[in-house]
Amino acid sequence: MSRPSGLKSTLKKLPGFLFAVIAFLAPAASFAVPAKSRYDHYWLPDANSTYAPKIDGMFNTILWITMTVFVLVELGILYFLFKYRHKPGRKATYTHGNNKLEIAWTIVPAVILVFLAIFSNSLWSEIRDPAKFPxxxxxxxxxxxxxxxxxxxxxxxxxxxxxxxxxxxxxxxxxxxxxxxxxxxxxxxxxxxxxxxxxxxxxxxxxxxxxxxxxxxxxxxxxxxxxxxxxxxxxxxxxxxxxxxxxxxxxxxxxxxxxxxxxxxxxxxxxxxx
Ligand SMILES: [Cu+2]
Structure with a gap:
């Protein structure tokens, strides 16, 4: 098989090269655009009411919990992908599961959800229950x-x-x-x-x-x-x-x-x- 000519090989690489340049420059360009709108920041807008910081607190709590779970789950997937990767001669083993683990990963999320439900319900009623309006x-x-x-x-x-x-x-x-x-x-x-x-x-x-x-x-x-x-x-x-x-x-x-x-x-x- 003959090697592709220099030009052909360059043309083949061009789309990937352009994509890399755009991917690198796009965030930089967005910083270079003068900030005109108050919605130019990437996170929540300013919290300007009495209950706004409490809502943000709940948002951040939920975000941290879900982010922690997300990172742990993804790390677990990567670990098992690597640990049980294909090796010549290795055979799959069959397991019926682990009751203790299954009970644990049912109870822990349930407790977290109940905590969030109580936490958010009291804030919800403070803000939305007409009986609690000022x-x-x-x-x-x-x-x-x-x-x-x-x-x-x-x-x-x-x-x-x-x-x-x-x-x-x-x-x-x-x-x-x-x-x-x-x-x-x-x-x-x-x-x-x-x-x-x-x-x-x-x-x-x-x-x-x-x-x-x-x-x-x-x-x-x-x-x-x-x-x-x-x-x-x-x-x-x-x-x-x-x-x-x-x-x-x-x-x-x-x-x-x-x-x-x-x-x-x-x-x-x-x-x-x-
Ligand atoms: Cu409308």
Whole structure:
């Protein structure tokens, strides 16, 4: 067999060489791109609500447990692959298993899962059980529809669907470090209220009210994303949450208050005119 010519051999190696160059340069190029978005980091976004660090704690706990199990299992596979590799003359032996080992690897994961269930359930109810929502926290109503967030503040009377309601579209203003309840109800299809920095994601369903509460712990502007595929322009369904001081929220609400209705014209007493 003759050796391939120099050019042929180079061409054969070219795809592999290009792949290696791209694989090496792609991560480097991504670092070179100027960071414009707050979502440029590779891990979780900042944790900016009272319960966000607790959710992250649970996430990290589960991640460490599953990562440890994953590494141990993969190491075991590699070890046995190597130990029982083919050797001339070696025959397979048949085993019926090991009861002690099987009991151990059933009980240990079961205990871990029960621990995680208890751990996550108490955190879940702290965040999602309406009975545990912060009492006296003001209520805001958000009624998303294709493809926007209709936001209503109840106004000075504290009641919805009254003339002093304050309505905004896609702009949610919340007070720093103050708890707030949000009632959600979709107007058309299912949407999902998602603010990654608060670690809150809740479906808004037509014909049914759902509720969340938040206590923001950082000033600034963050995105509200719709996390439910809700139609052709789902990707554009972006709102903004602005965390401001309680004072500036109060003055903003005041500035947004609808004009007081003009006083009714004085009644004309027609009986005396005659
Ligand atoms: Cu949507």
């Amino acid at each position: 009492k006296d926290a003001p209520v805001i109503r958000i009624k998303p529809r294709q493809f926007q967030w209709d936001i209503t503040y109840p106004g000075p009377d504290g009641k919805f669907d009254t003339p002093d309601d304050i309505n905004t579209i896609n702009q949610l203003y919340l007070a720093y470090n103050s708890p707030i309840q949000i009632k959600l109800q979709a107007q058309d299809v299912i949407h999902s209220f998602f603010v990654p920095e608060f670690r809150i994601k809740q479906d808004a369903v037509p014909g049914m009210q759902t509720a969340v509460w938040i206590q923001p712990t950082k000033m600034g502007d963050f995105n509200i994303a719709c996390a439910e595929l809700c139609g052709a322009q789902h990707y554009r369904m972006m709102g903004y949450v602005h965390i401001v001081t309680p004072d500036s929220l109060a003055s903003w609400l005041k500035s947004q208050a609808p004009e007081a209705p003009a006083p009714a014209a004085p009644a004309v007493d027609t009986t005396k005119a005659k």
